[in-house]
Amino acid sequence: MSSAPAVEVVDLVKRYGARRAVDGLSLTAPAGSVLALLGPNGAGKTTTIEICEGFRHADSGTVRVLGLDPAQTRLRPRVGVMLQDGVGGYPSASALELLRLFASFAARPHPPQDLLEIVGLTSVAGTAVKRLSGGQQQRLSLALALVGRPELVFLDEPTSGMDPQARRGTWDLIRQLRSDGVSIVLTTHFLDEAEQLADSVVVIDAGRVVAQGSPAELTRAGAEGQIRFRAMPGLPLQSLLEELPAGSRAVETEPGRYLVSGDVTPQFLATLTAWCAAQEVLAEDLAVQRRTLEDVFLELTGRELRA
Amino acid sequence: MSTTLAFTPAPEAAPRSRMLLAQTAMEFRLLLRNGEQVGLTLLIPLLLELFFNLPLLYSLDTPRRIDFVVPSIITLAVMSAAFTGLAIGTGFERKYAVLKRLGATALPRSVLVGGKTLAVLLLELIQLVLVCGFGFALAWHPHGDPAPALLLVVLGTIAFGGLGLLVAGTLRAEITLAVANLVWLVLLFAGGIAIPLSKYGPAARDVLQYLPSAALSDGLHRVLQHGGDFPVGPTITLLVWAAIALPAAARWFKWE
Known part of the structure; x- marks a missing residue:
């Protein structure tokens, strides 16, 4: 069972009126790993994930979650869900009350107090959900997704609205989930989040996979x-070029400023600095520039990821 | 953050009985925490019980006014809790994605609906204690067998509850709020609660008597005020309303 993918989507199509929110999308989330759906707002990330969660029905295509149709209610205990906007809990219940309620739905839940401490909400345990800040609501929402000890969690924009510290804490928590054997599918429009957390990234634009x-x-x-x-x-x-791999280039872009390009490996950099040493030259402001996912997205779609 | 947990998966749903207990307790606590709900379901009926017992608005053809008022107020209390309160509460839960979020948990919908029903029944228990207790303080003297009266209350709860869920599940929360309050007000005066249907003309009476509020009110008056036998007509009327409202709610209820 563990070798079966956590999520498998083939040729998924979802229309809203004439618009195809998801337009022939396929992806596979291997069990025990982190899959990030990366794309701008409106790309179809949330629609895709909500179909996997069983909230919406596909117009066509097949979706399997832990090998089952997402509409199957027996999936529910096995899957933890974090919605995109707000907690989706009783607004006048306290954080701890709500977590306790969700814990009571599971046979072997995590202790609510401990989980609340892990997401850093102990000091507001008695505060009504509607009085929590946006970032606190996100953290409560994460705790609600985890309390039933699921084997797969869907996290829709898990760190949006969080301050940097909470964000790093959430990243650490997601890493721990993964190392403890939980499969994770998350959506994000933060590139660093995808780069930091994901084993695999599916880049989505206009309802289609543009790269993975x-x-x-x-x-x-x-x-x-x-x-x-x-x-x-x-x-x-x-x-210099005689010592670097064939196909490398080196130019002096303006007097005293150099640009060396090629397949930049650690060896490539070592060769360059050794050559500088042989020339008795101290290279200043040396910067190795890699492509980021932002560059990739820009190349693939011609658009900035965060409009 | 000294606490650590192992997140090793161990998913399994809790027994339904535990879920039902937890859900009922949550729903009930939230009902009592909501000031408007408490006002609507607990305070207003008591105030109206006092008010209608005063011979201000109209005369009743009875020397014992309180014997008419208490069954009316019980009807009002059931309508407030099972229809208006349930509709408004559920409508806003739908708006705030509470129902959507619960749909992604191991909680079955039947247990969610069961929890809501039990919370309403618990609330009605408090209502009955308060309304009857206050009634006794005002020299209420009930007649008849309490068993058919209780049966009518349960049937009325089911019929009104089905109607409340139908409204909450199909209309926007703000519209539900307006509709539920308006219907409450209209039924209070035109539905055989505050004013006996005998005060209306025969044509109006022929129609109004089939309203769920009129059926519950009529049935309770027959038993508790007049000591009558099991009220067959009102029971059938309430059964029909329940048989229409519950399937309709199940059919058209939108969870988000």
Whole structure:
């Protein structure tokens, strides 16, 4: 059972009126890993995840969650859900009351007090849900998703509205979930979040998958790295190119400023700095520039990820 | 953050009985925490019990006014809790995605509805104690067998509850709020609660008597005021309302 994918989506289509919110989307989330759906607002991330959660029905295509149809109610105890906007709990219940209620739905829940402490809400345990800040509501929502000890969690924009500290804490928690064997599917429009957390990233735009792979694969594919540095003008770049792999390039963009490009590996960088040492040159402001997912997204769609 | 937990998956739903207990307790606590609900279901009926017992608005053809008032107020209390209160509460839970969120848990819908029903019945128990207790203080003297009266209350709860869920599940929360309050007010005066249907003309009476409030009120008056036998007509009327409202609510209820 553990080898079956946590989520499998094939040719998913969902229309709202004439608009295709999801337009032939396929993806696989392997069990025990973190899959990030990355894309701008309106790309179809939430629609896709809500179909996987059983809230919406696909117009066509197949969706399997833990090997089952998402409409199956026997999936519910096995799956934890964090909705995008707000907690989705009784507004006048306190944080602890709500967590206790959700714990009572599970046979072997996490102790609510402990879980509340882990998400940093102990000091507001008795506060009504509607009086929590946006970030606190997000953290409560995360705790509600986890309290029943699910094997798969869907986290829709888990850190939106959180301050930087809470955000890092949530990242640590997601990493721990993964190492404890929980499968995770999350949506985000934060690139660093996808890069930091995901084993695999599915880049979505206008309801379609435009790229997928590990963050390293996505940023490496088809891209060459660049190294910039500053030194005295007129370095003999031809001798550098003789030592670098074929296909590398080196130019002096303006007097004393250099741009070296190619398949930038650690060895590539070592060769460059060794050459500088041989020239008795101290390279200043040396910067290795890798492509980010932002660059990838921009190349694939011609748009900024965060409009 | 010294506490650590192992998140090793161990999913399994709790026994239904435990879920029902927890859900009922939550619903009931929230009812009592909501000031408007408490006002609507507990305070207003008591105030109206006092008010209608004063011979201000109209005369009744009875020397013992309180014997008419208490069955009316019981009807009002049931309508307030099972229709207006339930509709408004559920409508806003739908608006705030509470129902959507609960739908993603192991809680079955039947247990959610069961929890709501039990919370309403618990609330009605408090209402009955207060309304009857206050009635005794005002020299109420009930007649008849309390068993058919209780049966009518349960049937009325089911019929009004079904109607409340139908409104809450199909209309926007703000509209539900307006409709539920308006219907409450209209039924209070035109539905055989505050004013006996005998005060209306025969044509109006022929129609109004089939309202759920009129059926419950009539049935309770027959038993508690006049010591009559089991009220067959009102019972059938309430059964018909329940048989229409519950399937309709189940059919058209939108969870988000």
